[in-house]
Amino acid sequence: MPSRLKSLIQISDLTLKQVNGLFSLAEARRIKKQETKMQKISKNPIALIFFESSTRTRMSFEMASKKMGLDTILLDGKNGSSLEKGETLEDTVLNISAMDPACLVIRSNESLDMVQMQKKISQPIINAGWGSRGHPTQALLDIYTLSQKRKRFDKEKLLIVGDIRHSRVASSHFELAKILNYKVGICGPQEFLPTQVQSHVKVFKKLSEGLEWCTSVMALRVQWERHKTKYSLSDYREEFGIHKNHAKKMTKDQWILHPGPVNKNVELDEEVFWDKKSLILEQVKNGVIIRRALLRAVLEGFL
Numbered sequence: 001m002p003s004r005l006k007s008l009i010q011i012s013d014l015t016l017k018q019v020n021g022l023f024s025l026a027e028a029r030r031i032k033k034q035e036t037k038m039q040k041i042s043k044n045p046i047a048l049i050f051f052e053s054s055t056r057t058r059m060s061f062e063m064a065s066k067k068m069g070l071d072t073i074l075l076d077g078k079n080g081s082s083l084e085k086g087e088t089l090e091d092t093v094l095n096i097s098a099m100d101p102a103c104l105v106i107r108s109n110e111s112l113d114m115v116q117m118q119k120k121i122s123q124p125i126i127n128a129g130w131g132s133r134g135h136p137t138q139a140l141l142d143i144y145t146l147s148q149k150r151k152r153f154d155k156e157k158l159l160i161v162g163d164i165r166h167s168r169v170a171s172s173h174f175e176l177a178k179i180l181n182y183k184v185g186i187c188g189p190q191e192f193l194p195t196q197v198q199s200h201v202k203v204f205k206k207l208s209e210g211l212e213w214c215t216s217v218m219a220l221r222v223q224w225e226r227h228k229t230k231y232s233l234s235d236y237r238e239e240f241g242i243h244k245n246h247a248k249k250m251t252k253d254q255w256i257l258h259p260g261p262v263n264k265n266v267e268l269d270e271e272v273f274w275d276k277k278s279l280i281l282e283q284v285k286n287g288v289i290i291r292r293a294l295l296r297a298v299l300e301g302f303l
Ligand code: CP
Pocket: 053, 054, 055, 056, 057, 058, 129, 135, 138, 259, 260, 261
């Protein structure tokens, strides 16, 4: 019997074997070794509960579900739901769970405790972005994207640039790096860096030093809505933006990533977005593949 993944709330829910299992499922799907079964793997729909805005994650879970013949139900923000009447996030999730979906894909701020929530409901929860605590499917799809370029991670040095303090993507990479044994560096204005940095994370004051060290660089969206910063867009771009000149100097196997949404000409130049080394749209494409693999691992089990 293939073992099922119970839920995915934090990267630390996964073992190395399970990460490799997910990547194998994804790879089998990508190169079409494994055809989609015609029968539905679940009669019950997937509940997509997005308390916060999303384009890539929401649409890719929806795309993944539809490609597998799974129905979806969607709660998309506050509008039109009883959140407008003051119902809490927790009660909203409890009530949707009572309708018995196959699993719940949730994007939320940290006021919902997904770990405690999982103890109150029987269906699996998949974290689709949880405050700054984690975005496990994003980190998985980032590394899956790099794995198509090189097979080993132990030499990978991923530099994450920008708003690390508020980044759930960075949080998940700090955890995934421990499982897959790649190195992580961070770089950004002091006020964007975490107050405490884990010992396995390298800190670079200057972007040029980080770029010399890394084998791949990931720019993050500056979450201006969360900052009272002294940085202006142009200061940030000048010091921490990835410019076309940086891209030119990078070797042909140094890759550029961004989880999106991209503030073009802030975190990276428009030309860098389109550069041959940019994997940004590959990441989006692989987002569907990884989420498809994850839904299968949760609903049916690993290969
Ligand atoms: N990368 C990411 O989570 O994008 P969305 O916010 O559009 O889902």
